[in-house]
Amino acid sequence: MAFHTRSNSFPSRPHPVLQEVDELLCRLRSSEATSASSSSISHKLSGLQDLHDCVDRLLQLPLTQQALAQVQNEKWANELLDGSLRLLDVSSSAKDAILQTKECVQDLQSIIRRRGGETGLTSEVRKYLTSRKMVKKAIQKAMKNLKGTENRSTFSSLNKDDETFSVVSKLREVEAITLAVFESLLSFISGPKSQPSSWSLVSKMMQSKKVVCEEATEINEFAEVDAALNSLIRHKASKPSADDAHNQLDQLKSCIQDQEEALECLFRQMIKTRVSLLNILNH
Incomplete structure (x- = not known):
């Protein structure tokens, strides 16, 4: 919904905090068109933290508090509170998915380090891939819940x-x-929802490092690990495939670390913003 920056009740010149919120919103909207790489998503999460920090400062303004304190329609007030809770729920789902993957990555890396290319390693790899399927199902459920909030x-x-x-x-x-x-x-x-077969992904990874940008953006760190581990099973846990899987897990761990830290900071900021909103609407 479009925001009317100026109204008959607001001053002719918007408050600097309002302008800052608008600027941050514009940056995030423009970033939606960027590729879904690990670095771009971490950048968006950082931008969201700045946005919610700015929103919290907006909620501290007397003008804002006076406007929201004049509750004449409980329905929209409840929707605002429900919306802030929804954001925390989705954030928790993302945190759970990342944490579960992180724990599995660490366990699998430790096992690969100890056991190298032993045949028994394939059973541990299958455990990881099974865990990934569970994570994907949980994400699909969370995404479905997101779609159910559009008609408000x-x-x-x-x-x-x-x-x-x-x-x-x-x-x-x-x-x-x-x-x-x-x-x-x-x-x-x-x-990716419609990614190629694991063997196709492995084939791409084994090609020359001179890969064009279009091909590189088709695979993210999570998909790369899935492909490397499928290769490990296919080659019966050979030493080269085990080394490749270990390297891919290292890259994924670094990606997870960045996103986990960004999510935690954002989660804390959203809690702070929700508390400010609750204090105003329940005053």
Whole structure:
């Protein structure tokens, strides 16, 4: 929903915090078109943290608090609270998916380090791949829940020239862009929906390092590990395939570390923002 930066009730010049929120929203919207690489997603998560920090500062403004304190329609107020809780739920789903994968990666790396190319290693690899399937199912469920939140009311009972409408619209925009980034993150962790067979991925990985950018962006760190581990099973845990899998796991671990830290910071900031919103609406 478009945000009316100026209204009859707001000053002719928007508050600097409002302008900053708008700028951060624009940056995140423009970044939606970028490739879903690990670095781009980490950048988006960092941008979301800045956005929610800015929103919290917006909620501290007397003008904002006065606007939201004039609750004349409990439905939109409850929707704002439900929306902030929804963001925390989705964030928790992403954190759980990353944590579960991280633990499996660490265990598998330790086993590969100890056992090298032993035949018995394939059973441990299959355990990891089974765990990945469970993570993907959980992500699919979370994504389905996201899709179920699109048809929400437009709080039409509010006067569009009123500051309350402006603030509520702004908070809804923030919620929408946050959900969009989380959707990108969950899709990245899950891997491409219609990716080629594991053997095709392995073939690409084994080609010359002079890979064109279009091909490189088709595979993310999670998909690369899945392909390397399938190769490990196919070659009956040979030493070269075990070494390749270990290297791919190293890259994935670094990717997970960056996203885990960014998610944790964002999660704490969203809790802080929700508390501020609760204090205003329940005042």
